[in-house]
Amino acid sequence: MTEATHLAGKDEKRQSYNLNKLQKKLRRNVGNAIADFNMIEEGDKVMVCLSGGKDSYTLLDILLNLRLNAPIHFDIVAVNLDQKQPGFPAHILPEYLQRIGVEYRIVEENTYGIVKEKIPEGKTTCSLCSRLRRGILYRTATELGASKIALGHHRDDMLETLFLNMFYGGKLKSMPPKLMSDDGKQILIRPLAYCREKDIAKYSAAKGFPIIPCNLCGSQPNLQRQVVKEMLQKWDRQYPGRIETMFSAMQNIVPSHLCDGRLFDFKNIRRGQLPEGVEGDIAFDKEILPTQSQLPADEENSALFGDEGLIRIKEVG
Numbered sequence: 001m002t003e004a005t006h007l008a009g010k011d012e013k014r015q016s017y018n019l020n021k022l023q024k025k026l027r028r029n030v031g032n033a034i035a036d037f038n039m040i041e042e043g044d045k046v047m048v049c050l051s052g053g054k055d056s057y058t059l060l061d062i063l064l065n066l067r068l069n070a071p072i073h074f075d076i077v078a079v080n081l082d083q084k085q086p087g088f089p090a091h092i093l094p095e096y097l098q099r100i101g102v103e104y105r106i107v108e109e110n111t112y113g114i115v116k117e118k119i120p121e122g123k124t125t126c127s128l129c130s131r132l133r134r135g136i137l138y139r140t141a142t143e144l145g146a147s148k149i150a151l152g153h154h155r156d157d158m159l160e161t162l163f164l165n166m167f168y169g170g171k172l173k174s175m176p177p178k179l180m181s182d183d184g185k186q187i188l189i190r191p192l193a194y195c196r197e198k199d200i201a202k203y204s205a206a207k208g209f210p211i212i213p214c215n216l217c218g219s220q221p222n223l224q225r226q227v228v229k230e231m232l233q234k235w236d237r238q239y240p241g242r243i244e245t246m247f248s249a250m251q252n253i254v255p256s257h258l259c260d261g262r263l264f265d266f267k268n269i270r271r272g273q274l275p276e277g278v279e280g281d282i283a284f285d286k287e288i289l290p291t292q293s294q295l296p297a298d299e300e301n302s303a304l305f306g307d308e309g310l311i312r313i314k315e316v317g
């Protein structure tokens with residue numbers, strides 16, 4: 001064996017080891033999300049929405065993989081909506097789905113034509129397009145007898161949505177891992193809720209999924225989402241761990257320490273015993289927040305650090 005063949009063999013082994021590790025991680029994340037939110041139950045028929053992008057390919061692949069050893073029985077049907085965008089390579093998904101041997105349906109609806117006809121040139125088409133697509137997918141789920149609709153949104157989509165809603169919508173709201181459709185007839189699940197986009201991107205590249213470009217409709221990308229995405233990516237590079245902490249915060253909400261009177265009965269706070277599960281206030285205490293390594297090191301923020309590298313919040317009142 002030549003030196004070059006030997007090195008190529010080693011490289012191949014390392015790549016396959018990395019792919020296995022990544023697959024295990026994604027499987028673990030998806031399995032945990034499914035269990036935490038009771039996303040899939042015995043006898044479910046899960047309709048996986050497949051757009052041809054990295055997220056939905058990964059979702060389908062991991063769900064099929066998990067099903068092999070799942071303690072419950074559930075069916076999977078992949079669905080793609082061919083929206084008749086110019087240049088849509090209609091053969092790619094059927095070929096892929098036949099090759100992996102999964103039940104599937106391709107739904108052909110010219111939503112592209114409707115959107116072009118209804119929306120004046122230069123205006124954003126996404127809102128009507130998404131509404132039409134949602135209706136078609138709900139209808140398809142009913143026709144197929146699916147009990148769950150699985151979408152490929154991941155943890156980074158959820159965080160981006162949280163910030164978008166705060167910045168532009170005035171709401172503390174994200175994408176839930178599981179929800180009821182607006183007509184009350186379908187249950188939507190997001191099994192990739194605990195998965196990082198960069199793991200999905202690496203997995204998709206390593207698996208060589210036949211990606212279909214997502215700009216065929218010619219619509220501009222959502223600039224606000226792009227800005228938020230870049231902000232989060234920058235934080236992730238500069239302050240490792242911050243994304244994880246923010247996602248934990250989404251699972252650790254304290255309504256008595258926000259200011260929505262519909263979630264917490266502030267009006268009836270009385271002296272006496274604290275209601276069960278409600279934190280008392282520590283407004284007069286110095287609250288200790290995380291260490292410097294988790295916090296920005298720029299000039300403005302470093303001024304807040306005390307000698308021990310801790311932030312101390314000023315006393316209130």
Ligand code: SF4
Nearest residue numbers: 125126129130217219
């Ligand atoms: S980017 Fe194009 S296909 Fe996607 S929602 Fe917007 S209009 Fe529809």
